[in-house]
Amino acid sequence: MNPSGFSFHADKWLTGAIALLLFLIIVITWLIRRTTGRVNKVSNRQSDEMQRANIMNQVNELTREQLDQVLRYREEKKHHALTSGETSKTILPLLALVIGLLSSLSGMAQDTAPAGNSLLSQPGILITVILLLIPLLAALLILYTRVKRLLQQYTDQQRTKEANQLASLLSNTATPLIEQQLLQRKQSLEYTLHHHELSGTLPPADAKGLLHINTHPGLPVVPLKRKAPPRPQIDKALSKLILAYLISAAAWLLFGTTVGEYIGIKFVAxxxxxxxxxxxxxxxxxxxxxxFWGWASLGMLGLGYYIVPRVSNAPLASIKKGWYALAFLNAAVVLGTISLMAGxxxxxxxYREYIWPIMLLFAIGLLLSLxxxxxxxxxxxxxxxxISNWYIVSAILFAITITVxxxxxxxxxxxxxxxxQGYYMHQGVGMWFMLFTLGMVYYFLPQQLNKPIYSYSLGILAxxxxxxxxxxxxxxxxVFSAIPWWLQTIAIVGSVGMIIPVVAGTTNFFMTFRGAWDQLRDSYTLPFFLTGVVFYFTGSLQGTAEAFRFTNQLWHFTDFTVAHSHLTMYGIISFFLWACIYAVVPRLTGREAPQLSIGIHFWLALLGLLFYTIPLMIGSTLRGLMWMNxxxxxxxxxxxxxYWLWRAIGGSMMWLSHIFFAWNLYRMVVPKKQVDITETAIQRLAMEPATVH
Amino acid sequence: MSLFDDHKKLYTTALLLFIGLTVFVAILPAVYNQRNNRPLANAGPLSEAAQQGKQVFIANGCVACHTQQVRNIDMDRTWGERPGIPADYAGIVRTDFWRNTATLMGTERTGPDLSNVGNRNPGRDWNLVHLYNPRIVVKESIMPAYPWLFEQKDSAAKNDIVVNVPAAYRYGRPGTIVAGREALQLIAYLQSLRQTPLPEGGTEPSFLYKREDKKPAGTPSADAGKALFATACQTCHQANGEGLPGAFPPLKGSSVVNGDNLELYVDIIMNGYDARPEYGVMPPVGTNMKFTEQEVMALINYERNSWGNKGKPVNAPEIKQIMELIKLKTSKQ
Incomplete structure (x- = not known):
């Protein structure tokens, strides 16, 4: 397989357009054939035997009201003796004509397709072919709607005929068998339970306010999950600050992954x-x-501004400082992006690509938050x-240290x-992103499960x-580079030691889940948490496995590292961030995102991540072996x-999921412009003077 | 415990632990290595152009795909004659007031390692074409094209270096394409990337995890010839042996490959060739890559038996003899 020659400069997209048009034409031709096939079925259906059986079935399909009507009619008819006639025509000859016309047309459509190969590389020829295909497509579309209407008329006629037959059967008072069947059917249809078999006849009462009845059930496309429980009011000004952080984070996620998606495509084109x-x-x-600095850091800090005051049971020291920090952090990423693109x-x-004046802005933002x-x-x-505050504050302390x-x-x-560099890049992910995120999970996971963390001591050990x-x-x-051998060995030993905090943390989270697994089913935040915990375990231990000297030969310098960093930064950090954001924003705004689009976000992100990482890991393992050989x-x-193509496909799914995430955030933040009946009624009451009765 | 209830004590303890470990594992080793390593005496400084070229290399983020480190494991022998040592990097200092030191060791090898690329890659002509669009010379390459390092002119000026770009890779850009200043600087930098030989008498660090040779030494297979061709020759002469018109001559049906003048053939492989003005200069590939007579034999036998070529097979002793003869000649000149 060679890299694709695709380019926006090239004429190749013309070929693509032709392929698309041809595809559409084939689809429509197929639709027409299918429709005409149905016509054949309709016209072939009726033998006399079947017709009779069919009509008897239709008698059984009558509803109670219809039965009543029929029986009343028969009663009346028994008094007056009358008969009715019928007519029928067929349009088969006409139909045959249409089908003939159709097949000749669709034959033509296929003939216009591939001409000579050498000609097809000429843009002029390609454009001409497209221009020819467009009217053909339109003609086929018109033909399709015509045939469809014709078919509709024909089926209607057929059905009227059957109806007439049924009517004549029903009106024939001379057959006592039918009479009996009708009466029997009427009786069985009229049987009902009296609905108090189990409940008794006393009216229900909900003295403790436990019931929450959805009075406007929608179409149940996905199972309905629990709503966010109401929480004590958060300070409006703090809410605004937190939302500003989270919205900036989401914007950087969209921007950063759009760029990521594009460079992923560049591997194949x-x-x-x-x-x-x-x-x-x-x-x-x-x-x-x-x-890193836009999405994950801003998301974490935004959630930090919620958690730190909450678990301290004190208001945030300064909301103004929070806004300054946000401005510095955003400025750093904007300027950094521009300068990197400018070379x-x-x-x-x-992760040290920003020059120091830009990183200084980021550090100031961190210091202010700290x-x-x-x-x-x-x-x-x-x-x-x-414990959350242990993790969160230490993470900021360490992030400032490593930057310095x-x-x-x-x-x-x-x-x-x-x-x-080795120290910095790894402390960046481990002591900043991972430590902070763990702090978030220690607060939100017990809160979402509505039970305390399994073990405080395990959290401290971790x-x-x-x-x-x-x-x-x-x-x-x-490893194996020119840096001192003993330093490499320490790094490998330390990587093995990482098993302790990872196992301690994972155990703690899973044991917190224990006995509350049923909540997973009806919560839309817990699946995100669970995914994060699973990747925390697998992703981190994969890091340990990668550090050994043999695996370094096999995997180092390949895309295995890229797969690993996505498993961790995306599978752990991003999933935890989403989990916490979906948990906290409804508390701030009182609005929840549509559960359907949260579900789509979750599945697209998870499947996308797997499509991204698994082929990449397989491919780069094999590549490493090829290098070794x-x-x-x-x-x-x-x-x-x-494998790079698969990565691009998985990446596209991940990218798409972020659009759903942004939409969800929008729905949680911006009120829907629709009159809320109860809310408006309360407001009316509030506006009316209380003295007026 | 008071430690856990006093935020000052708690955070100070955590920070001190972290800083202590940082000093031990990062700062002290870094300072020690900075102080106690010196560049090799025979490693010359970068030329002016190469220094500028390094800036182009940094600005365009080439390090994202190209490492510059030969690890001390056998599989890295493709990229250099010896493993990298601290002295190789010791001469690299802070770029300028705004930017940090660029050792450019890298962490991804999406493309080849560049530690020794100056010895491995062909000359400037090939590099220019490759830089303009790598797929002109290496169909399978996924390296970005860098047309913005080149200039488009109606006609080339006297000192301009014209790059022969096939129409398919021009994307409608008319006129003559000449090498820009930055392209030439970048290529000067790439060509300056050569491992400095260690001084005589020093012990060379060895490659670990040696591959076991399954075949008895002395009889390289046809596969070995093919692999050598792919690594050393294919970028110019192409996998189909047809070369590139106007740049690199074909080996398919070549009189040198199929003919009887084995001395000329071996000489070209070892010391390069610049006898035909219609083609680019061939660098001394064999000498740069330290070919043994076994390798030269495998290569010649492969080239004489591919793409419809039907040359006489050669054996190692006769190649050895010719190589010694050539060495003698070149040392006399």
């Missing part, structure tokens, strides 16, 4: 464009940084600090740069062991193409 600002090398860091970057270390959170915690009215370490030039020459082991593992990105490099590029 490298000539899609030839614009410097859109070239692969520049867009790749735009994608990673936008989803200005820090020198190639992953001081805000710590001040809030200092004013807490609870004695202990809930990564950007100070004092230890960045030669191999120093590489050692710091916290300290995560700091201890995670900090060591950075250089496992440079000394196969020529270009052969391994060619080999990967089908």
């Amino acid at each position: 490298p000539d899609a464009d030839h614009i410097a600002w859109l070239s692969f090398g520049r867009l790749r860091p735009v994608h990673t940084n936008a989803v 200005i970057n820090n020198g190639g270390g992953e 001081s805000n959170f710590i001040q809030t915690i200092a004013r807490r009215t609870t004695k202990e600090i809930y 370490v990564a950007y100070i030039p004092a230890w960045q020459n030669g191999l120093g740069e590489t050692i710091i 916290f300290w062991s995560q700091i201890f082991f995670y900090t060591l593992i950075g250089t496992h990105h440079f 000394g196969k020529p490099f270009i052969e391994t590029v060619q080999f990967m193409l089908p």
Whole structure:
């Protein structure tokens, strides 16, 4: 398989347009054939025997009212003796004509298709063919509607005929058999239960307000899930701040993954464009940084602004500072994106591509949030600090630390740069994204399950062991490189040590789920949490497996790393973020998203992720083996193409799911312009002076 | 416990633990490596053009797909003669006030490693065509095209380097396409990427996890010849042996390949060729890649038996003899 030559410059899209038109023509031709086939069925159906049996069946299909009518009619008729006649015609000859015409036309349609191959590469010829195909398509469409109408008329006639026959049968008072059958049928239809067999006759009462009856049931396309329970009012100003964070995050998710989707496509169609600002090398860091610093970071901080005051049982120290932080963070990602596309970057270390003045803005945003959170915690009215706040505040502390370490030039020459890079990129994901997200889960998961976390101590164990082991593992990105061998070994040992916090965390979450699995069925947030927990376990342990020296030979430098980072940053971080966002926004706005589109978001994201990662992991394992066996490099590029295509397909599904997510967020935030009956009635009452009765 | 109820103590403890580990695992090793490694004495500094080219390389994010590290494992022997050592990177310092050091080691090998690409890849002509659109010379490549590093002119000026771009890859761009300043700088940088040989007498670090040779030494199979051709020759002469008109000559039906002048044939493989003005210059591929007589034999036998060629098969001893003769000649010149 070779890379596709697709380009917006090329004339090839003309060929695509022709293919599309031909496809449409074939579809319509098929539809017409199917319709005419139905005509044949209708006209062939009636033998005399069958007709009789059919009519008897129709007697049984009569409803109670119809039976009453018939019986009344028969009564009357017994008094007057009368008969009725019938007429019938057939339009078969006409039909035969239409079918003949049709098949000759559809034959023509197929004849216009592929001409000579050499001619088909000429744009002029292609355009002409398209121009010919368009009217043909229109003609077929018109023909199709005509045939359909004709068929309708014909079936109506046939059915009228049957109705006449039935009427004559029913009106024939001379047959006592029919009379008996009708009466019997009437009796069985009229049988009903009296509906109080089980409930008794007392009126129902709901003294404790336990029942919530949906008075406007819609069409049940998906099973109805539980609504978000009402919560104490959140400060309006804080709500606004949190929503601003979450909306910015969603915007960066859409932007970042649109870029990601495009560069994924470039693996299979490298000539899609030839614009410097859109070239692969520049867009790749735009994608990673936008989803890191834009989507995930802003989403986490937004949720942090909800959790920290809530578990401290104190108002947020300063809402104004929160807005400043948001402005700094957004400015960093906007400027960073522009500078990367313009070709200005820090020198190639992953996630460190923004130059320092831009990253400084980000760090200021973090510092503002940090001081805000710590001040809030200092004013807490609870004695202990809930574990979420351990994770969240530490994550910000560590994120600032690693940024400072990564950007100070004092230890960045030669191999120093590489050692710091390994440390920085891995602490970025582990001590910032993972730690913060765990903090969120420790708050929202018990809340959504409506039960306490299984073990506080396990959470504490996971916290300290995560700091201890995670900090060591950075250089496992440079195993076998020129950096000191002992440092590589420490990184590998630390990666194995990561089993402790991961197993502790996963156990804690699963045990919290235990005994409450039934809630999974009727909640729309819990599936997101569960997916996140499962990927937390598998994704993190996969990281451990990748760190070993043998697996480094096999997987390092291949797209296995890319699959792994999507399993974790997407499977863990993004799924947890969505879970928490769907849990918190209805509390802030009082509006929920349509459950159908939440379901679509969930399944598209999950299936997309699997389509993205699994082929990529298989392909890159095989590619690694080819490298180890000394196969020529270009052969391994060619080999990967089908797997890259699958990645693009999975990526498209993920991207589509984000559109649904954005829509859901919109529906949760923006009120629907429709009069709410109860709300308006209450408002009316409020407006009327209470003295008037 | 008071630690858990006092936010100051709690967060200070966590931060100190983290910073302590950071110092131990990142800062100290980084400082140590920065202080105690020096570049090899025979590693010359980058030329002016190559330095500029490195900036082009950074700006366009080439590191996203190309590593610059030869790991000390056998599978990386394709990319260099020896594993990378700290000295290889020791000379790289902060780019400028705004930008950090760029060792460009990379983490993805979507494309080939570039540590030694200056020795491996053909000359400037090939590089220019490849940079304009890689698929002109390597059909299977998925590397981006970089037409914006080139200029379009009605007619080439005196000093312009004209790039021969086939119509299919012009996407309607008319006129003559000449190499831009940045393209030439980038290529100067790529050609400067060569592993510096270690000083005589030093012990070279070895490659680990050696592959076991299943076949007895001395009889490379036809597959070995094909693989060598794919790695070293195919980018110019193409998999079908037909070359590229106006750039690289065909081997299919070539008089050198099929003829009896084995000395010329081996000489071209080892030391390159520039005798025909209608084609680009061939670099000394064999010398750059340190071909052994076994490898040269496998390559010649492959080329003489492919694409309808019917040359006489050769054996290792006669190649060895010719190679020694050629070496003697070139050293006398």
